[in-house]
Amino acid sequence: MNKKYVVRTEYLNFLKRHQAKHVIKVVSGVRRSGKSTLLFLFREYLKSTGVSEKQITTINFEDMAYEQLRDPKKLYNYLRQELVADKMNYIFLDEIQHVHQFEKVVDSLFIKDNVDLYVTGSNAYFLSGEIATLLTGRYVQINMLPLSFKEFVEWHKQNNLFTNNTEMFNEYLQSSFPYTLFTSNEQEKMEYLQGIYSTIVLTDIVTRLKVRDVPVLERLIRTLFSDVGSPISINKIANTLKSAKYSTDNKTIERYLQGILDSLLMYEARPYGIHGRSILRSNSKYYxxxxxxxxxxxxxxxxxxxxxxxxxxxxxxxxxxxxxxxGKVNNLEVDFVALNIKNEVRYYQVALTTLDERILERELRPLRQIKDSYPKFLLTMDMLNKDANYDGIQKMNILDWLLKGN
Structure with missing residues (x-):
């Protein structure tokens, strides 16, 4: 295993599953989550199966060398000239959101029988609204997150750097961005993270939304990061900022919040009524x-x-x-309700520890009020009694659960 790269097996398998099939492969994800490296590793895989260099065209639109190709007509003409007749052509367009009306280029390439198309983008809005409508039914998408704990541990094992799960988890909490594996000290790591944060804020939020009051935006981000796991009210945030002498209103906060979500800096978890099986109109949480x-x-x-x-x-x-x-059940809260592609439900309650009987009862109470037969899990950091079962509610150690996979 080359120490330089983190092989993202699940994402690679996604690309392999859809290789040469008549759909556009879309990989979205926050900046520096590993999308470009994923495409590189997939190209290496293609070459190992006999695909020639001439059949592969790669453009990263954050590279100044390709700046003129941000014009859709120039891009299309360039790609058309690169096609090898009577062969499958693999085209990789990285950070495609920089191309104005890129959907027209993608749609024109899609109708060609000898083109297999892969695109990436660093925000949610590059496949939203009219673009998604135009390409509906023509693409498959996967959202790429930074490293999972399982990927983090596997890389350390492959490079003979593994210590034990607890120490690995403490390191993992420092950052899950792939490149931080190669930083040599804390200062270098924090400088790298500062670069990512600044680029996301300035490029993906401020520039796109034409934000005039950047301090309000940054205060909003810090508030959301501070209140992670707590229900968020737009009105309450606006009032908090006003009391801190920031000039803003609900509409501005709502607009900035959507920009933060679109940049993939944070994710929204909306309330789900467990008994009624419906999405509720109450305050979301943000992670x-x-x-x-x-x-x-x-x-x-x-x-x-x-x-x-x-x-x-x-x-x-x-x-x-x-x-x-x-999840919401009566007047109690279940930390997470997860639905698979068949709409089958899994319930998850999360706590640092439930060795105290009062805490255990508090965490079990909402799960016990759910009367269906879908699996229910209590995830904790406990090592003692970590595999207990409470009338069908399965307790698991969080590190074991993270490493076990789906």
Missing amino acids: FVDPGLRRLLLPDNQEDYGHIIENIVFLELKRRYPSVYI
Whole structure:
């Protein structure tokens, strides 16, 4: 295994499953989550199966060398000239959101029988609205997150750097971005994370939304990072910022919040009524894409391990299930409700520890009020009694669960 790369097996398998099939392969994800490396590793795989270099065309639109190809007509003409007749052509368009009206180029390439098309983007809005409508039924998409704990551990084992699961998890909480594996010290790691954060804020939020009051945006981001795992009210945030002498209103906060979600810096978990099986119109919770970014923004607020662990579990559920919600049952809350592609439900309650009987009863209470037969899990950091079963509610150690996979 080359120490330089982290092989993202599940994402590679996604590309392999759809290789040469008549759909556009779309990989979205926050900046520096590993999309470009994934495409590189897939190209290496293609060459190992006999695909020639002439059949592969790669353009990264963040490379100045390709800046003129951000014009859709120039891009299409360039790609058309690169096609090899009577052969399958593999085209990789990285960070395609930089191309104005890229959907027209993609649609024109899609209708060609000898083109297999792969695109990536670093935000959610590049496949939204009219674009998604135009390409409906023509693409498959996977959202790429930074490293899972399982990937993090496997890389350390492959490079003979593994110590034990607990120490690995402590390191993992420093950051899950792939490149941080190669930083040599804490300062270098934090400087790298600062670069990611600044690029996301300035390029993917401020520039796109034409934000005039950047301090309000940054205060909003810090508030969301601080209140992770808590229901968020737009009205309450606006009032909090006003009391801190920031000039803003609900409409502005709502607009900035959508920009933060579109940048994939954070994810929303909406409330789900368990008894009625419906999405509720109450306050959502928001979770950050990487624990290192929270350390960067809130260096003096690192002891909230309960909510940090909850955030890690949420991200893992996002990797395993297409839909993840926060659950409401009567007047109680279930941390997460996950639905698979068949709409089969899994319930998850998360706690640092339940060795105290009062805490155990508190965590079990909402799960016990759910009368269906879908699996229910209690995830904790406990090593003692870690595999207990409470009338069908299965307790699991979080590290074991993270490493077990789906």
